[in-house]
Amino acid sequence: MGKYTDQQIIKSWKKNVQPWVAAIREGEIEERLLVTNQAILNAIFSKTPKAVLDIGCGEGWLVRELVDSGIHSFGLDAIPEFIEYAQSAGGGSFKAISYEEISSNTFSEKFDVVVCNFSLLGHECVNHLFEQVSTLLTRNGSYIIQTIHPIIACGESKYADGWRAGSWLGFSDQFIDPAPWYFRTLESWEFLFKQNSFNLHEILEPMHPGTNTPVSIIFIGQFDG
């Protein structure tokens, strides 16, 4: 599947900024309202952080929630239009930056938690980001990722890392040109942590209250460098 790239993800999201902001702010995504928003908040709260960095923050809802709870929080996103929405809404600091540009020099401060909430959908850019995260963390800081659960997402395709076609199924008809995404097996996620000297400290599987399957998976890694 040589036809998909990280750049296409950005291109697609740029076309869907307005419907996405509406979907988040008007609570259109049931699984987020019922399960995954609270799940990522609980995971972050469990680390009692003073400072949190949200990478792939979108229009900024998670940063605002954390700031409301008294946690100093900063949001980054590759799409400048999302950052404009985030800054207009206030509550927290925001900056537009591509994952490829993130490095140990991006901040002078360190964060107790770096969180990626459904924002690791690319390939090389994610591998690059993983290499940088430890430089952004305080000692004993945690890297918390919520993402698509391999159990749910694999479907009939081969259970192997690779690009998959995107879909806006279940979203409003305002969404166009769905972004491709890079499927990773459980083994591959675990290896990303290990390869970058993180202990995979927790795996959580937030469950939908009305169905029999997990809605997402949350990994919590601790740097062991």
Added chain:
Amino acid sequence: MGKYTDQQIIKSWKKNVQPWVAAIREGEIEERLLVTNQAILNAIFSKTPKAVLDIGCGEGWLVRELVDSGIHSFGLDAIPEFIEYAQSAGGGSFKAISYEEISSNTFSEKFDVVVCNFSLLGHECVNHLFEQVSTLLTRNGSYIIQTIHPIIACGESKYADGWRAGSWLGFSDQFIDPAPWYFRTLESWEFLFKQNSFNLHEILEPMHPGTNTPVSIIFIGQFDG
């Protein structure tokens, strides 16, 4: 599902000792031949252990393989009849002992690897065993578990820990009264390691060469006490 217990697993296996020994020794289980036997051996070899303890060793094939590779190996099983078969075949040391009886006093020596290859199918007995394993390991020793992959095994049932009915589907008609088994989610497996002060160091997903899904899952934990 209050109807199943750890004791029933033992009862069922006692009725199936002879067909199981035949199935293992005559290579009747395709997934073992094609995938999982080599996968567990590779996982053990990757730790270059001097001494290995195989808990739930059955008729002893894995201990014999390890001894053939020059690794001092000991096998334990709760079913005395399996241990008799293992001892008759030679190659390694074997002892019959229930999981509930295993403790820091079971051995005076320590092992670099404790392995459980498809032998953690119970409930309380597995929780007990997990509490004991660190006392059997050398410093920086590894606990390696190969088990049923939650992705494969969940089926239409609720994705939640609990007893499941057994099945001998795909086995010879010599097998009777299949043992129930206790399903654990990925989150629960991870928590068992964490709760007992193990870092979950690796997760492997051995793949069937001819299908699109993993055949099993291998967890490698390192004691962090």
